[in-house]
Amino acid sequence: MDFKELTEKQKAQVARGFDATPELVQFIPYLLQDLWTLGSSPNLIIEILRSLNLGANTTLLDLACGKGAVSVKIAADLEYKVTGIDLFEPFINEAKQKAKDNEVDGLCSFNVEDIHSAVRTHKNFDVVVLASAETLLGKIEKAITSLRSCVSKKGYIIIDGAYLKENSKIENPDYTVIKNYDETVKALTSQGDEIVKEIIVPVDETKRINDEYTELIRKRSEELAIKYPDKKVLFFNYVRKQEEECKIIEAEIVGCIWCIRKN
Ligand SMILES: C[S@@+](CC[C@H](N)C(=O)[O-])C[C@H]1O[C@@H](n2cnc3c(N)ncnc32)[C@H](O)[C@@H]1O
Numbered sequence: 002m003d004f005k006e007l008t009e010k011q012k013a014q015v016a017r018g019f020d021a022t023p024e025l026v027q028f029i030p031y032l033l034q035d036l037w038t039l040g041s042s043p044n045l046i047i048e049i050l051r052s053l054n055l056g057a058n059t060t061l062l063d064l065a066c067g068k069g070a071v072s073v074k075i076a077a078d079l080e081y082k083v084t085g086i087d088l089f090e091p092f093i094n095e096a097k098q099k100a101k102d103n104e105v106d107g108l109c110s111f112n113v114e115d116i117h118s119a120v121r122t123h124k125n126f127d128v129v130v131l132a133s134a135e136t137l138l139g140k141i142e143k144a145i146t147s148l149r150s151c152v153s154k155k156g157y158i159i160i161d162g163a164y165l166k167e168n169s170k171i172e173n174p175d176y177t178v179i180k181n182y183d184e185t186v187k188a189l190t191s192q193g194d195e196i197v198k199e200i201i202v203p204v205d206e207t208k209r210i211n212d213e214y215t216e217l218i219r220k221r222s223e224e225l226a227i228k229y230p231d232k233k234v235l236f237f238n239y240v241r242k243q244e245e246e247c248k249i250i251e252a253e254i255v256g257c258i259w260c261i262r263k264n
Pocket of ligand 1: 011014015016018019037038039040041042064065066067068069070071086087088089092114115116117131132133134137
């Protein structure tokens with residue numbers, strides 16, 4: 002499915018997944034070409050999964066997988082059978098290539114699909130992952146209902162997400178789904194499931210990654226501004242949005258990975 006074939010709502014969603022405007026989406030592959038991981042922490046996710054001792058051939062569904070960084074690394078390190086879903090075809094193509102480059106294409110399947118329909122049809126996985134995309138499935142209670150429908154009983158749900166710091170004054174509408182720690186944990190366990198592991202992403206690590214990503218994106222946006230001078234403002238606004246986003250994340254939010262066992 003080409004981006005042009007998506008509905009307006011889906012285009013807006015994909016754009017939101019990149020903190021971009023729909024007009025900018027065609028330039029996203031160029032702007033993000035130096036990044037593989039798009040905001041998540043694959044190594045911490047692997048640390049959690051390794052501690053569960055689930056063994057090779059465990060089945061894992063990676064929703065909004067982007068370029069497949071989480072999936073491919075899990076297949077390479079833990080030999081799980083992974084299925085990655087994303088609506089943005091250029092990234093699914095990159096994910097397939099990365100799986101080949103890492104010699105795990107036999108363990109990986111990547112598909113262009115909307116995660117809203119995918120959660121209705123993909124069932125009985127051992128593990129489902131939603132990484133750096135926690136707002137895409139709506140409010141936490143709704144998201145957890147969708148996620149738990151993809152795994153079998155005693156299966157695991159991994160959310161690489163965030164919670165608001167105490168006394169956060171955040172007013173940005175993009176963050177209305179994110180709640181403080183207690184509210185988040187309450188919502189995550191609202192269906193009687195159990196949080197079995199939790200890793201808080203170190204602030205220094207978040208800052209280091211944000212700074213590195215922003216610089217790489219800035220360099221690519223400057224190249225695009227030379228090639229498309231009439232769209233200069235569009236590119237520079239994107240970099241500015243990234244910088245604002247990083248400031249919000251560092252000041253108001255704590256990155257956290259939860260592993261929940263479905264009861
Ligand atoms: C911030 S990226 C995270 C990618 C990946 N999980 C990672 O950590 O590298 C968010 C992804 O969500 C995807 N996306 C947005 N809306 C979607 C939808 N409705 N269905 C599937 N993917 C979607 C975007 O295309 C983008 O690749």
